[in-house]
Amino acid sequence: MADRLTDHCFTTVQHTGTPTGRRIDVLVGGVPVPTYLAEPPASADTSPRRIILYFADVFGPFYVNGQLVQDYFAAHGFTVLGIDYFFGDSYALHVNEPGFDRPTWRDKAVKQAKEFTPGWVEAVKEKYGTEVVKYFAIGYCFGAPYVFDYTETGLLSAVPVLYSCGEEDHAFGPELRRAVEDALSARKMSYYFQIFSGAAHGFATRADPSVESQRFAKEECARAVVQWFNQFSV
Numbered sequence: 001m002a003d004r005l006t007d008h009c010f011t012t013v014q015h016t017g018t019p020t021g022r023r024i025d026v027l028v029g030g031v032p033v034p035t036y037l038a039e040p041p042a043s044a045d046t047s048p049r050r051i052i053l054y055f056a057d058v059f060g061p062f063y064v065n066g067q068l069v070q071d072y073f074a075a076h077g078f079t080v081l082g083i084d085y086f087f088g089d090s091y092a093l094h095v096n097e098p099g100f101d102r103p104t105w106r107d108k109a110v111k112q113a114k115e116f117t118p119g120w121v122e123a124v125k126e127k128y129g130t131e132v133v134k135y136f137a138i139g140y141c142f143g144a145p146y147v148f149d150y151t152e153t154g155l156l157s158a159v160p161v162l163y164s165c166g167e168e169d170h171a172f173g174p175e176l177r178r179a180v181e182d183a184l185s186a187r188k189m190s191y192y193f194q195i196f197s198g199a200a201h202g203f204a205t206r207a208d209p210s211v212e213s214q215r216f217a218k219e220e221c222a223r224a225v226v227q228w229f230n231q232f233s234v
Helices: 064-075 102-128 141-148 174-186 212-231
Strands: 022-028 031-038 049-055 079-083 133-139 161-168 191-200
Touching (some): 022 102, 031 064, 049 064, 049 141, 064 079, 064 212, 102 141, 133 141, 161 174, 161 212, 174 191, 191 212
Parallel strands (some): 049 079, 049 133
Antiparallel strands (some): 022 031
16 A cells, blocks of 8 residues: 555566557646546447546556556446556656665655545546446555545445455555454455465566466456456446
């Protein structure tokens, strides 16, 4: 999560593929916020329209790995919007930069995300409406807290929560997972935990596809998201 960034949060294996989405700008207080938009194929059943708000990890929604994940959700009938709260300065640009000041970059990124995310969500709601529309949200690492900011607002259709976790995760380890599960159970919420052996924090977007256990975890996580959201789409 944003307050517990570890080295795994900044590690990646870049994937290959051709993104099918596009960039749009969502105005927030007169400021254009870059947004990745992935839309379902014309043949898809989009009634009601189902919208996923995508909150990216430190590599941002325009990193090819994230684009391909968003495109996957779109291919399964969802309209996906990924906010770029990094405003073009995601960590993807600094992976191989010697001496890069990660803490300073992180502080700036968190400040921007907190400042623009609420208005961005409101602008998306204004653009797509709330009638015959169901909203869902997904957050990876840095973006996870912004999902929970909206679970209590009534905006999200999928208040039930899905956690896809790697066995090796210093940001969301066993003790914290257990505490979260206990809290969800106490509140009688619907929840689903996946824990993948052989996978580390960040696997859902940045796994090494040449390692079978990582590839499976990444692909199964994406499939589970689609199935979970479908479960609560009716």
